Amino acid sequence: MREHFRFFKKLYYALGLILTIVFIGIIGYVWVEGWSVFDAFYMTVITVTTVGFNEVHVMSDWGKLFTAFLIITSFGTFAYAISAVTTYIVSGDYVKYYKEFKKMKSLQNLSGHTIVCGYGRVGNQAAHDLKFYKKKFLVIERSPEVSENDLNETMFIKGDATKDKILVDAGVKTATALITALPKDADNLFVVLSARELNPNLKIISRASSYSSMRKLRIAGANNVIMPDTVGGAHMASLVVNPDVMEFLDLIKISGKAAMNLEEIDFKELPENLQFCTINNLVAKAEKGCNVIGYKSAEGNYIINPDGEIKIGPGSKLFVLGNPNQIKSFNNLFGIKPSS
Template sequence: MAKLFRTRFYVAIGLMLFVLLFGVLGYRVICDYSWVDAMYMTIITVTTVGFSEVQPMDTEGKLFTVVLIISSVFIFAFAISVITEYILSRNSMQLLKKKKVKNTIGKLSNHVIVCGYGRNGMQAAARLKAYKRSFVVVERNKEIIEKFEEEILFVEGDANEDEVLIEAGIDRAQYLIATLPDDASNLFVVLSARQINKDLFIVSRASLVTSQKKLQLAGADQVIMPDKIGGDHMASLVVMPDLITFMDKLSIEGEHTTNLEEVAIEDFADQVDCNSLRDLDLRRKTGCTIIGYIAPDGEYIINPEADMKLQPKSKVIVLGRPEQIKKLNKMFHIE
């Protein structure tokens, strides 16, 4: 529908320009007017202003003027109706689109809010999309929103304003990712978000080392410095190239490329007797290997022993090829 309106709009504009060009050339050739006089006569004729001619016309000039008036009346009437319809329909469609987005966001819970759709925001959104996580992007640049609104849920506005965060459903959200370009803006976002939702897990971007502690004090659970990570990664490729390249091959991006999976013990508890890692026996059943254990208090244990006792609300980190991870998810009905 939008494409049809746009096509008719361009046709209407084209017809109006054609009438003006037709009139200028006609007066120039038939009546031998100068370019300025020909343009003047065309404008006062098609707009039916009714000023007098710049100079007396012969029969051919008068007949041409009659044809120009009749054709311009119909074409301009058509063009004005199409342009008016296009503007009204565009506004209506924008309102309907905003209402639809608002209703969709209103139904979300335990979702992710991404503040800023710059370079880091786009990367975060792409990863969340690959993992099929529900998320909303807060962005104030209207051009960016119009470019990506067909594939991303956007809330237009400044992420520093509480009303905008509330519109994004921050009271029902589980995570917030602050990726604004400057640290001061991210600091305000973290402060506002933490004030509204005490249970929110907040990840913030930082450019300066001095900002890291301030963001943590403001309420950020994790602070990421992209420039530092990039520099460390490049240096590691020089010092340990094969190890880093191998680590880069480990993907957690999508259904067909995942090599790592985080699984809650509760996903196994209803199906197997899992007092220890040995009881799970994932290596034999699925080919996957448990390389990490996360205790309920958040302690991380790398390469845990097989006899390690499993506690409620703990998690295991599993390594495997994509087909092995898929087999694991299917066997234990893990979404």
């Protein structure tokens, strides 16, 4: 209710003034002249709007005095209120605030989403890939140079991500992940500390510019810390040493072409009758095409090309490789709903 009033307070104030004037007029005529409520209402309206109609009934001296008082006190106020309402509608402010109000309501109902802090070079790419993955996400950016139009209908909050209130408005308490890609390591550290305090179960991925910052960000609560320059340099070097391997890996990563997808499937996403079966049993029931190429145990150990006799247990994950249609068929077959 507070947000509703904040967005439409100008309209509420204007309507409140109009209703107050009408209420005072009705009470005055009923009390001074003894008229009915309907007659008092009609007389009040033709008086404050100065339309010049005849009086409803012959008035006493006290009635005339009250009418003069009502005209003097309400003329400017009523004109201002009508002007404010008209301007609010004609100028388009109503549409603007209504969109803001709808956005705020949708943010309040948002859950299981990813928050991207910063819409620079790194944040832009992260948002682009999340959109391709069809993941729910929103962007926080404080730069006045970035507007909602620049994000192509992406959910957007203009503000400072280092402020707790902005993170709360972005739904950090119900989010599943947060990517902080701010240009300064100190700001990223601040975001990580605040987000971890607000949501202990949040998966936090942070950008870093130096090796010394990586350790601090991990201590602050970041699950993963990425140095874009280092990753980019290592990738370019790998293209020199193993060009075909790197191109193949780039193809597996969901980029624009998406000829092949590598997807992780959590133990919790599997149907109950398959949660403790072996990898061989799972693959035997699947349509051919998808391959389980990796396994992560509950202890965090990774196994490449896992043995088919490994049992899928709580806290574990499977890594499945296939093209988009094969992955979709695999998920549909086992009733797996990928996180949105």
